[in-house]
Amino acid sequence: MKLKDKVVIITGAGQGIGKMYATKLAQEGAKIVIAEINLDNANAVAREIEGQGGDVLVVQTDVSDEKSTQKMADETVKAFDRIDVLINNAAIYYGIGFKPYDAISVEDWDRLMAVNVKGSWLCIKAVVPQMKKQKKGKIINVSSATWLMGIPYMLHYVTSKAAVVGMVRAISREIGEFGININAVSPGLTMTEASLTLPGQPPNLDKMISEQTAMKRNEQPEDLVGTIIFLSSDGSDFITGQLINVDGGWALH
Numbered sequence: 001m002k003l004k005d006k007v008v009i010i011t012g013a014g015q016g017i018g019k020m021y022a023t024k025l026a027q028e029g030a031k032i033v034i035a036e037i038n039l040d041n042a043n044a045v046a047r048e049i050e051g052q053g054g055d056v057l058v059v060q061t062d063v064s065d066e067k068s069t070q071k072m073a074d075e076t077v078k079a080f081d082r083i084d085v086l087i088n089n090a091a092i093y094y095g096i097g098f099k100p101y102d103a104i105s106v107e108d109w110d111r112l113m114a115v116n117v118k119g120s121w122l123c124i125k126a127v128v129p130q131m132k133k134q135k136k137g138k139i140i141n142v143s144s145a146t147w148l149m150g151i152p153y154m155l156h157y158v159t160s161k162a163a164v165v166g167m168v169r170a171i172s173r174e175i176g177e178f179g180i181n182i183n184a185v186s187p188g189l190t191m192t193e194a195s196l197t198l199p200g201q202p203p204n205l206d207k208m209i210s211e212q213t214a215m216k217r218n219e220q221p222e223d224l225v226g227t228i229i230f231l232s233s234d235g236s237d238f239i240t241g242q243l244i245n246v247d248g249g250w251a252l253h
């Protein structure tokens, strides 16, 4: 077990890739905190983890709200005494669809930035004081290959996923001296329900992307798990401020 007794907060773990992280990291011995806005989904994932014999806590969290992210950190420490890992996975992605840059409403732009960018920062702010006390901690921001590829027609989303990498690079220099590592992972188009149902997607998007990758297949949520375990584990203690593309060789150009 590579993460035995590590306390891992995963935001947005109620479905899709975050749910995969939660169930797989629990199998590696981690104590999982599901910080998710959708309580029904969060509870369903928690039941699955408990069914596997894992330790899990649900904290209903809106990552865009500072009181809520503070509660996420406080309840984690109350339940498990520490915070070893934060995975900033929550995002507005499901249902965003493809639209020209000038058809995105200001309200949609602001809401997406509040969750995807401000939300990652607020979660970092909430957990770092505890990690400082421990003189150790790991933070992983979830980016996306879309900004490296310059994918058009989802400008707010793509901009937000570039921003979380800038955040990683800059803040790594502010928190490294406390033994806290922060890195980013960049998935390619991954076959979650959100990707499969993206409104306005071109026909055969999955086939097109699979042909563009070096590995010549579509990415599955499981493909991300090994890198997330590595970045959560002691094996990555001297890696910080980095972006790892886990995309089967899609963003190679």
Ligand SMILES: NC(=O)c1ccc[n+]([C@@H]2O[C@H](COP(=O)([O-])OP(=O)(O)OC[C@H]3O[C@@H](n4cnc5c(N)ncnc54)[C@H](O)[C@@H]3O)[C@@H](O)[C@H]2O)c1
Residues within 6 Å of the ligand: 011, 012, 013, 014, 015, 016, 017, 018, 035, 036, 037, 038, 041, 061, 062, 063, 064, 088, 089, 090, 091, 092, 093, 094, 115, 119, 142, 143, 144, 145, 186, 187, 188, 189, 190, 191, 192, 193, 194, 195
């Ligand atoms: N699926 C892909 O192709 C892909 C590719 C690259 C990056 N990503 C990124 O990976 C992550 C997961 O992707 P997914 O396909 O599982 O997405 P998803 O939209 O299915 O899941 C996102 C989760 O975040 C939760 N969430 C949304 N707003 C929240 C808030 N304010 N507070 C707390 N939780 C909130 C949702 O309820 C949901 O459970 C996202 O950061 C996404 O941008 C996905």
